Amino acid sequence: MERKHLVVLSGAGVSAESGLRTFRDSDGLWEEYRIEEVATPGAWARDPGLVLHFYDLRRAQVLHAQPNAAHAVLADLEAHFRVDVVTQNIDDLHERAGSTRVLHLHGEILKARSTADPTLVVQLNGPSLRPGDHCPLGSQLRPHIVWFGEEVPLMPLAVSLVHQADVLIVVGTSLQVYPAAGLVHAAPAHCPIYLVDPAPVRIEGRRVTHIMRSASEGIPLLAEHLVTGKPLP
Ligand code: APR
Numbered sequence: 001m002e003r004k005h006l007v008v009l010s011g012a013g014v015s016a017e018s019g020l021r022t023f024r025d026s027d028g029l030w031e032e033y034r035i036e037e038v039a040t041p042g043a044w045a046r047d048p049g050l051v052l053h054f055y056d057l058r059r060a061q062v063l064h065a066q067p068n069a070a071h072a073v074l075a076d077l078e079a080h081f082r083v084d085v086v087t088q089n090i091d092d093l094h095e096r097a098g099s100t101r102v103l104h105l106h107g108e109i110l111k112a113r114s115t116a117d118p119t120l121v122v123q124l125n126g127p128s129l130r131p132g133d134h135c136p137l138g139s140q141l142r143p144h145i146v147w148f149g150e151e152v153p154l155m156p157l158a159v160s161l162v163h164q165a166d167v168l169i170v171v172g173t174s175l176q177v178y179p180a181a182g183l184v185h186a187a188p189a190h191c192p193i194y195l196v197d198p199a200p201v202r203i204e205g206r207r208v209t210h211i212m213r214s215a216s217e218g219i220p221l222l223a224e225h226l227v228t229g230k231p232l233p
Contacts, residue, residue, distance in 0.1 A: 005165055006082065006165070006169065007161050008171065011175075012089060013173060014071065014171050016172065016214075018067060019064075024174050024176065039145075051142075052128070055143040062093075075098035081167070088106050090145060092110055105152055109144075112129050114136075120136070129141055159183065163187075167226065168184065171218070172196070172197060173201070174199075193209070198214050
């Protein structure tokens with residue numbers, strides 16, 4: 001029998017218990033930094049050094065962080081389902097936990113790309129990226145991150161994955177940033193949607209089973225439910 005297709009849409013909350021701050025919670029990153037100063041093409045044009053510093057800090061934290069139980073259990077679900085993780089996160093914690101199919105909608109902090117050719121992406125060896133670090137074409141490297149106001153090149157692929165989902169898990173995202181937030185509406189009508197988040201999250205027009213727990217508590221409960229049929233608490 002063909003295995004069910006499970007799609008996971010994850011956000012910063014899934015990495016919160018690994019010590020990586022979310023963006024919009026009360027201690028979130030956007031309380032400390034202004035988006036326009038560090039995460040837009042305009043910011044890069046005005047002050048690339050500041051932008052590089054902001055992402056250097058993020059990269060150092062990611063390099064020290066470890067996957068938590070939520071990442072691990074999502075990876076283990078590959079034993080039972082065909083699992084695709086569509087993440088808004090720029091860390092590599094899903095991969096380090098063992099997930100094999102991960103789509104990074106908003107880019108990857110451990111990579112950089114050429115400012116001359118966006119398809120020229122390189123793995124970073126060290127923790128920092130500096131003004132003067134050049135791609136093989138001789139142009140400045142920038143963080144391999146999708147900034148506010150930029151296209152999300154992997155959206156069509158993400159939409160087609162969610163279109164095919166038999167089960168959708170939404171975990172640790174406030175669903176405030178589009179187009180990623182719109183992915184929930186690409187799920188087929190028959191596809192159950194499970195939401196794991198300790199806070200209320202609005203999803204209009206769909207029936208959603210909300211497990212109001214942290215990712216490391218909620219994902220194991222949900223996984224057991226999906227694998228064994230054990231009722232959710
Ligand atoms: N477990 C699960 N969810 C949690 C936890 C936790 N331990 N802690 C917080 N959360 C939830 C919050 O309740 C919130 O709903 O995680 C969500 C985090 O929301 P945001 O900070 O808005 O992060 P996210 O939705 O991933 O942001 C989307 O915005 O700034 C941009 O590009 C950035 O990818 C990011 C995008």
